[in-house]
Amino acid sequence: MSDRFAVPPDVMARQVGEETVILDLASGTYFGLDPVGAHMWQAMVEGKTLAQVCERMLAMYEVSRGDIERDVLALGQKLFDKKLIALL
Template sequence: MDLNRKITFAETVFAQEVDGEMVLLDMASENYFGLDEVGTSIWQAIEACEGGLQCVLERLLDEYDVEEEVLKKDLDDFVKKLLESGLIEVKEA
């Protein structure tokens, strides 16, 4: 996972937290997505870190009791799913 990348949310995606979980609406595809508690934490870390993956990783390591390599893989998987769904763009920082 290249932690020097930066994530930007697609302009067509609207996010709203409902009962501790994030609900996403992609206006382009008219699809709804629901994030569980961990997905919501990652989404919020991306927002707080202005998309910088190194910052996201460090923030999540502070929040969760998890090995760094496990978190890197989980974060990478999550980012890939968001990218495949057209919810984000990934750029070099």
């Protein structure tokens, strides 16, 4: 939960309405995030630790800590696996 992430230079993201669209320029693939995922993404790319991302999400949504930790870790892992974020 102490990991921090950065966006690689070949990844671009734009907010479209309440969602975020991420483009991997290297592969030409798009990845979309719903509003909740978009908030998680924003906190991650601001350099927040995963624990800080969870705290932000807990302040925004009525959800259990266990659920939000599971969701933040799952999204972080998925983004990392797709090379859309890199560990600092």
